[in-house]
Amino acid sequence: MKLKIMEVKLIAFVLLQAVTVRSQVNPEMCRYPLGMTGGQIQDEDISASSHWSESTAARFGRLDFDNGDGDGAWCPDIMSEPDGLKEYLQVDLRSLHFITLVGTQGRHADGMGNEFAQRYRIKYSRDGSSWVGWHDRKGRQIIEGNSNAYDVVLKDLEPPIIARFVRFMPVTDHSMIVCMRVELYGCEWLDGLMSYSIPDGHQMIYRGLDVFFNDSVYDGASAERSELTKGLGQLTDGTWGLDDFLHSHSYNFWPGYDYVGWNNRSFPRGYVEMIFEFDHVRNFSSMKVHCNNMFSRGVRMFRQVTCYFRSGSEWEADPVTFRPAVDRVSQSARFITVPLGDRTASTIKCRFHFSDLWMLFSEVAFQSGSAVYNTSMAPRDDPTHKVDDSNTRILIGCLVAIIAILLAIIVIILWRQVWQKMLEKASRRMLDDELTARLAIQTRAFSFHHSSLSSESGSTSNSTYERIFPLCADYQEPSRLIRKLPEFSQSTERLGKLSKGNKAFAAGGSDGAPHYAEADIISLQESSDNSIYSITAVNMNFFAGTDSSMREFPRQKLTFKEKLGEGQFGEVHLCEAEGMQDFLGEDLSIEGNNESPLLVAVKTLREDANKNARNDFLKEIRIMSRLRDPNIVRLLAVCVDTDPLCMITEYMENGDLNQFLSHPMYFLCLSYTTLIGMAVQIASGMKYLSSLNFVHRDLATRNCLVGKKYTIKIADFGMSRNLYRGGYYRIQGRAVLPIRWMSWESILLGKFTMASDVWAFGVTLWEILTLCKEQPYSQLSDEQVIENTGEFFREQGKQVYLPKPPCCPDRIYKDLMLSCWRRNAKQRPSFQEIHAQLLESLA
Structure with missing residues (x-):
């Protein structure tokens, strides 16, 4: 009950904030x-x-x-x-x-x-x-x-x-x-920022490399002394820089491209002055500045910032000063939130003081609300400045009305929550509480990474394996939507009872098939009667003992090159492995020069990870060590003698298939034959998994990696879910699912089988032939996707299928894709049949 009251308070707070405070744009959703x-x-x-x-x-x-x-x-x-x-x-x-x-x-x-x-x-x-x-x-x-x-x-x-x-x-x-x-x-554009004026960025020479920190997309004027005025540019383009400023989200641009930066030696007073002009007078609560902090190269976030405010012709005398906490440990770039104390202004002048030789910014955003004043705006400290009385009365009346409406909403919500709790006390949900979505760790970005500026500092990964196409999240929380369907809202209690007595059903598959990513074996939620619902599909006797060829690799021979990403319990690094070719057995040998270190992806488990995370990590090693297929990403070696635990896998230099296809540099030269060849490889890998009775449960282009010569390998490693930002999240402990790729029985009944993987393959094939230009069912909201699965269940001819891609022949769409989406799971083709049919289409 306390949780529900907190939800109501949160709703009320958000609604009140919406009256006065306006937040900046979210570029990922701004389409x-x-x-x-x-x-x-x-x-x-x-x-x-x-x-x-x-x-x-x-x-x-x-x-x-x-x-x-x-x-x-x-x-x-x-x-x-x-x-x-x-x-x-x-x-x-x-x-x-x-x-x-x-x-x-x-x-x-x-x-x-x-x-x-x-x-x-x-x-x-x-x-x-x-x-x-x-x-x-x-x-x-x-x-x-x-x-x-x-x-x-x-x-x-x-x-x-x-x-x-x-x-x-x-x-x-x-x-x-x-x-x-x-x-x-x-x-x-809720920021209201019309322009900013800054000194133009400087050039750094780092180890003989020219690094340019100029604002290359600024749309204003360049005045004397290299001052940029009356324009907007990279500080408002929705893209922030990586930890290492020598690298960029942008493909094929110069080092330092994502940052605007200045050298301390060019500013005798020790600070950089910026002026921000807005569309009208606003009430500012805070400013967020994305800074680089790679102090090993002479770059640190600002030591102090002092901001002055102006609503008329004169600057106010009392500025706001803020000193961020000094960080001498982490070199990660981060947002710094500067509180502005609800000051009112139409222009803000901020002086950012150096704390090292260089200071680099990639994004600046403001949180503000509209200020209500009469037309003759006087300075802040002018005692003659007054608010128009009629406007005040109107404002007070509006606030009273809003408060009354909010109180009514709170009463209604509380009543509904109490009533629903009484109705649901006898039956606990099991659909989404027993299902979990899984993410791939290697999703290489080829283009610009847009991220919500409203995210708090440090809450997101700066992985170079990121998603580029700014779509809605791939993984949703479907249970509330499912309960809108009459057939299932009345059967929750029956399904809940069934799940406690049927382990195969609770595991998500009637055949008890094991899952490709053992990290799915986690307890999600404890019910009121202390019984735990968990996914326990894999029979670990099948994997008794790690593969004999999976030996301990000397961790001193791993050389760190780049951090690829960070999850809740672990990190993924790009490393050079010295002597790896000689270390591997004949069945694990891969292409490369024996005399040169081999690039590998190394996933590490943090030493402070809990017991469940350690068990999941070790189980994942046991499963991956037994997988041997040209179209499955391979585990090469492990480092488990001491903490931190590590697993070493193949490094696929071209990233994930979704990014690869959607990048303009590549899709212009990809033929239909090449695309079908990619689908053939995915079908081959899935045929191998199905021969082992494995259910993948999250097949999609984002979970397929691309190597040299269009080689495709399936990957779905469990621990680093946060690496694929926006794709995996939990809401109040509930599981989230990739509903646009899932079969109707997986969403509505929680059944995951080889046939549901076949359904997902049909969607993946559709992604490939549309070059990943849009999300599946992009014209449908999440609610409509759930409703459409109900139409598949009812089978009254009202269900909506994904449309035929422009370059897709009828025989592929009608004979293959649509057969993957048949209502009766037994009538869907097997991966052996899919693989053969695709090969035949290439003949």
């Missing part, structure tokens, strides 16, 4: 259509330089996803020269927005027309008067558009745009008429 397609953007907010006729006016320049009506579009009257760019379609978003993606489409008029923009540029403005031409991180301004009048072409904006006004400007050689329909994707 929503802003209203051209849905009509939220009104006709009067869409304008253009010219148009052919009334039927091709600006208001018709709305992208059309749904009905395919291609008659309307914006078409300029007279096209400009390629370098003139006088014609434009302009969208007014009414407020500042963080824009991450744009979509364009042509005009076909049901076969009567064929007009589209092959290339275009974008200009944007935050105030409507000063316009900036967008360019990517390599300085290119031209965006490749449409190749026909039908398809929608989506383009990620890297860097993203912060603007209110956006102009689409077609580029043409006059060989064809141009028409455009557009959509913008992003979210509201």
Whole structure:
């Protein structure tokens, strides 16, 4: 009951905070259509330089996803020269927005027309008067558009745009008429930051290597003494730097790219001064600054920051000063939260004092709420400054009404919680409490890593094995959604009783099949009658004793190169293993030069890990030591004689398949044959696991690793769940599941079998043939995904299947994919049949 009351208090607190406090944008989730397609953007907010006729006016320049009506579009009257760019379609978003993606489409008029923009540029403005031409991180301004009048072409904006006004400007050689329909994707820019002014970054020479810390995407002006003014750039692009500033999230950029940095010797006063200007007067609660702290290279986070505030023409006399705690141990980059004491201002000037030779920042964000004042704003210390009485009365009235509504909500929630507790006392949930989702440890990022700035300092991993496509989390908590389905909300008690008496069912599979990742064997929750529900599917007698070839590797021959990630109980490192080739037996030998150290991935268990974590770690070693297949990541050696416990595995230099396919450098050169060849390898690996009666339970492209020459290997190691950020989390002790990859019986009944792995393979094949451009069922919310599984159960023809990928032949989609998603698990093909069918398609 105390927990429920805490939940209610939390809801009330969040609602109250929502009235006054506005937090900054979350770039991972900031990909929503802003209203051209849905009509939220009104006709009067869409304008253009010219148009052919009334039927091709600006208001018709709305992208059309749904009905395919291609008659309307914006078409300029007279096209400009390629370098003139006088014609434009302009969208007014009414407020500042963080824009991450744009979509364009042509005009076909049901076969009567064929007009589209092959290339275009974008200009944007935050105030409507000063316009900036967008360019990517390599300085290119031209965006490749449409190749026909039908398809929608989506383009990620890297860097993203912060603007209110956006102009689409077609580029043409006059060989064809141009028409455009557009959509913008992003979210509201709640920071309210209009510009920052800073000294331009400096150049470091580190061991003969040129390291540049300039703000390469700044969209303002460069004034005298290398001052950057009236613009935004890398400090607001939603990407923060790695622990080692020589490396970058961005592919093929110079060392230091993710940071803006300064040398102490260039500032006689010992500090760097930054000025931040906002859209209106705000009440500031805090500022968050992402700093590098690699003191071994002369870089430390700032020693002190002093911030001044201005609401009118004069700076206030009393600044806010903050000194962060000195960290002489950890060299990890981190966010530092600077409390601003609810000060009111429209401009903030902060002086960051050096504590070493170099100071590097990669992101700055503010938490603030709108301040309510009369139009004649006076300085903070002016005794004549007053709040308008009428506004005060209105504000008090609104607050009283909000408090009354909150009290009513609290009463209703408390009543519902008590009532539900009485109804559910006789039957405990077992569906999601007995299921757990598992993560892969090696998910290499090839592109920019966006992360929520609202995360507290130190709460996230700085792994270079990260997810790049900013989608919603892959793993969800489905039980509350399942209970909305009448068939299952009334059968919870029956399933709960069954789970206590049926170990095979509690294990998630009617056949009691063992799992590929033994780390799934964990107790999740203790019920009120002290009985523990746990997953106990693997018969450890099957793995009695570690494989004889799995010998103790001398840990002094491991040389640390890079920390790849960090989990709750362990870390993963990239290491060089000296003499590994000679150490391995013939059945474990891998490609490499015997005279050179071998790159390996080393997973370590922290010495302070609890007993359960140690047992899981050792069980995982016992299982992996017995797996021998070309398409399964192999365990090479162990270090378990002393703490910390270590397991040494193959290092797959090209990272995970999801990142590999979605990166533009690779998917442009991948043929259909290559993609099917990847699927063949995954099917081969799964055929091997199924021959051992193993159930994987989390098959997806994120859990398949890529080596040389498009070699694919399945990996699903258990301990480092936090390495795949956003993919695995727990809510109040409940398990979370990859529901978009799971069969209906796995979600609704908790059954995991080889047939449910076949279902997941069908989704994985769909990912491969769509080049991982979107998440499965991206058009459906989590609630709708659960409801769709209910339609599979009811089998009334209302279930929704994943659509056929554009490059997928009918025989692969109809004969293979759809067969993997059959309702009757016994009618789904085996992995032997899938492997043979894919090989036949390549013949």
